[in-house]
Amino acid sequence: MKSSYWKSNLIIVTSLLFVWFIVSYGFGIIWSDELDNLKIGGFKLGFWFSQQGSIYFFVIIIFTYVYLLNKLDKKYFNSSEKSEIKEKD
Amino acid sequence: MELQTLTYLFVGISFALYIGIAIWSRARSTNDFYIAGKGVSPIANGMATAADWMSAASFISMAGLIAFLGKDGSVYLMGWTGGYVLLALLLAPYLRKFGQYTVPDFIGTRYYSKAARLVAIICLIFISFTYVAGQMRGVGIVFSRFLEVDINTGVIIGMLIVFFYAVLGGMKGITYTQVAQYCVLIFAYLVPAIFISLLITNNPIPQLGFGDKIAGSSVYLLDKLDQLSLELGFNAYTENTKSNIDVFFITAALMFGTAGLPHVIVRFFTVPKVSDARKSAGYALVFIALLYTTAPAVAAFAKINFIDSVQKVEYQSAPNWFKNWESIGLIAWKDKNDDGIINYSSGNALEGVKPIYTDQLGKHGQRVVENEPNQSNKNEVYIDNDIMVLANPEIAQLPNWVIALVAAGALAAALSTAAGLLLVISASISHDLMKKMLMPKITEKQELIFARCAAAVAIFIAGLFGIYPPGFVAQVVAFAFGLAASTIFPALFLGIFYKRLNKEGAIAGMITGLLTTSSYIIYFKFLNPSFNNSEFWIFGISPEGIGFLGMIMNFIVALIVSNFYSRPPSEIYQMIDEIRKP
Numbered sequence: 001m002k003s004s005y006w007k008s009n010l011i012i013v014t015s016l017l018f019v020w021f022i023v024s025y026g027f028g029i030i031w032s033d034e035l036d037n038l039k040i041g042g043f044k045l046g047f048w049f050s051q052q053g054s055i056y057f058f059v060i061i062i063f064t065y066v067y068l069l070n071k072l073d074k075k076y077f078n079s080s081e082k083s084e085i086k087e088k089d
Numbered sequence: 090m091e092l093q094t095l096t097y098l099f100v101g102i103s104f105a106l107y108i109g110i111a112i113w114s115r116a117r118s119t120n121d122f123y124i125a126g127k128g129v130s131p132i133a134n135g136m137a138t139a140a141d142w143m144s145a146a147s148f149i150s151m152a153g154l155i156a157f158l159g160k161d162g163s164v165y166l167m168g169w170t171g172g173y174v175l176l177a178l179l180l181a182p183y184l185r186k187f188g189q190y191t192v193p194d195f196i197g198t199r200y201y202s203k204a205a206r207l208v209a210i211i212c213l214i215f216i217s218f219t220y221v222a223g224q225m226r227g228v229g230i231v232f233s234r235f236l237e238v239d240i241n242t243g244v245i246i247g248m249l250i251v252f253f254y255a256v257l258g259g260m261k262g263i264t265y266t267q268v269a270q271y272c273v274l275i276f277a278y279l280v281p282a283i284f285i286s287l288l289i290t291n292n293p294i295p296q297l298g299f300g301d302k303i304a305g306s307s308v309y310l311l312d313k314l315d316q317l318s319l320e321l322g323f324n325a326y327t328e329n330t331k332s333n334i335d336v337f338f339i340t341a342a343l344m345f346g347t348a349g350l351p352h353v354i355v356r357f358f359t360v361p362k363v364s365d366a367r368k369s370a371g372y373a374l375v376f377i378a379l380l381y382t383t384a385p386a387v388a389a390f391a392k393i394n395f396i397d398s399v400q401k402v403e404y405q406s407a408p409n410w411f412k413n414w415e416s417i418g419l420i421a422w423k424d425k426n427d428d429g430i431i432n433y434s435s436g437n438a439l440e441g442v443k444p445i446y447t448d449q450l451g452k453h454g455q456r457v458v459e460n461e462p463n464q465s466n467k468n469e470v471y472i473d474n475d476i477m478v479l480a481n482p483e484i485a486q487l488p489n490w491v492i493a494l495v496a497a498g499a500l501a502a503a504l505s506t507a508a509g510l511l512l513v514i515s516a517s518i519s520h521d522l523m524k525k526m527l528m529p530k531i532t533e534k535q536e537l538i539f540a541r542c543a544a545a546v547a548i549f550i551a552g553l554f555g556i557y558p559p560g561f562v563a564q565v566v567a568f569a570f571g572l573a574a575s576t577i578f579p580a581l582f583l584g585i586f587y588k589r590l591n592k593e594g595a596i597a598g599m600i601t602g603l604l605t606t607s608s609y610i611i612y613f614k615f616l617n618p619s620f621n622n623s624e625f626w627i628f629g630i631s632p633e634g635i636g637f638l639g640m641i642m643n644f645i646v647a648l649i650v651s652n653f654y655s656r657p658p659s660e661i662y663q664m665i666d667e668i669r670k671p
Binding site for chain 2: 006013030043044055061062063073
């Protein structure tokens with residue numbers, strides 16, 4: 001049970017770090033000049049990602065991680081406590 | 090009210106608040122002193138982390154740097170925020186579960202080795218002192234400009250305040266003071282930004298404002314800025330000048346360096362539960378992002394305002410702030426074509442870059458500098474990037490209370506970071522060096538006395554840095570991040586995610602990272618600064634980005650060496666299993 005907890009954790013972490021890489025190193029640096037051809041309002045898109053967008057995504061990534069891991073913790077570690085409570089009922 | 094009276098008032102009230110909090114929350118045990126008794130709520134810890142993290146450099150220098158660098162400045166924005174993703178996902182929850190006091194504690198225990206602990210202590214002290222030196226310069230600038238006291242007096246006042254609440258309150262006092270300091274600094278940063286955004290674009294949200302049209306015209310602010318920059322001979326504001334590989338490496342070195350900074354990591358030791366450590370990293374980034382997404386807007390506004398109010402203006406009718414900062418020594422004007430009109434364009438105005446002032450005044454009333462004019466360009470203005478944020482409210486002609494608020498905010502940013510760093514230094518000396526290595530028999534009470542003495546000595550040394558600032562502060566900041574990325578981050582990360590890593594591998598890795606990074610930086614920054622350009626750099630990586638390469642070397646060496654020696658003892662496997670559970 002514990003090793004599958006760790007495996008699920010690793011999958012979550014790897015996929016979130018993939019998003020982290022794409023929004024900063026990808027959109028903000030590697031493909032930034034290409035994205036600059038698109039404009040949202042006064043922002044060139046690549047410029048926006050490197051000075052604004054990547055930071056917003058970082059915040060979203062951490063809170064997604066918090067949400068997913070809390071769910072995972074409950075599934076693997078709180079279930080025994082819950083069943084104890086049920087037994088008492 | 091007059092600016093100086095208002096500034097005294099704001100700074101006085103905020104200082105009184107910090108001292109009050111310190112008395113209310115003073116530390117009674119080593120547990121309180123090092124990790125605030127593990128009783129800090131995730132939101133409060135998030136604010137404290139944000140204040141701890143956002144230093145004088147973030148508050149005072151960053152926007153000015155971005156204004157000067159344009160899109161190249163993005164490395165600081167992404168680099169100094171993206172590290173929190175790494176912290177939250179890879180380090181903070183596990184280190185909190187480990188549940189000890191310091192970063193060397195984890196490295197020493199995980200690699201069952203005093204040598205590993207010692208390497209960690211050395212890196213930590215070096216990183217932290219580098220950082221403290223920068224804070225003290227910030228305190229000095231604010232005091233000398235806004236309170237018109239001597240820089241040295243300013244530094245001493247700052248040191249006394251930090252001494253009071255760090256030595257008395259320890260981590261607990263520092264945490265709650267930092268919460269207050271965060272509120273002061275973010276308010277002080279946002280208020281002028283919102284005012285200026287309204288003035289220039291009619292948009293109250295700076296993050297959107299700098300992508301908006303200039304009020305009363307149909308031109309986008311950033312387009313106008315690109316056009317002005319090109320006219321004055323700069324590169325377009327929204328385009329890179331650095332190579333992609335260099336930008337990539339600098340960003341990575343700053344991100345992994347952030348995740349390896351001891352004074353940031355230790356903040357996550359103070360929350361009650363593992364899940365709180367994750368949440369707390371998220372809150373910290375929200376609070377940090379509030380300033381970091383405003384900074385590029387402030388940079389764009391400041392640049393356009395600066396050009397507007399100075400370019401082609403007669404010196405005698407130049408705005409007051411120009412002369413005020415000139416008298417502090419952060420602006421200089423050399424009338425190259427002798428027409429009495431300020432001409433601002435690209436290139437260094439002066440030979441030797443930094444102005445050397447004489448006692449004389451020129452025929453227009455300007456301070457005369459000894460430097461020969463740099464005749465390769467027409468620029469006549471020397472401007473220190475640091476004044477952009479501090480002078481911005483004056484440049485935009487905002488009311489005096491806003492200017493006073495910015496002074497109080499800058500002090501909050503500098504003092505909160507200094508206090509956090511001093512605590513990490515004192516903990517590593519009293520706990521890691523004395524208790525765990527040299528004098529294991531001391532009681533908790535004695536350890537607490539050592540901790541307080543170490544904090545006092547560290548504050549004294551930091552004060553000396555402020556009064557006699559070493560000329561190399563700016564150069565060594567790259568050092569701090571490079572070292573954190575190439576030594577501490579890999580040791581922590583592999584320690585949690587790779588059980589097979591033994592002490593031989595970890596120590597070899599850390600030493601490799603330390604040597605690669607420091608020799609590269611020392612070579613280009615100190616021994617041969619004239620070679621410091623992309624022609625001579627390895628793979629086109631500047632010294633600022635070398636920490637990332639050092640980190641990769643650390644990983645490779647650690648994994649290879651580890652395979653030649655026996656597995657870590659079984660207790661270590663159990664310990665890692667234990668910290669992997671929430």
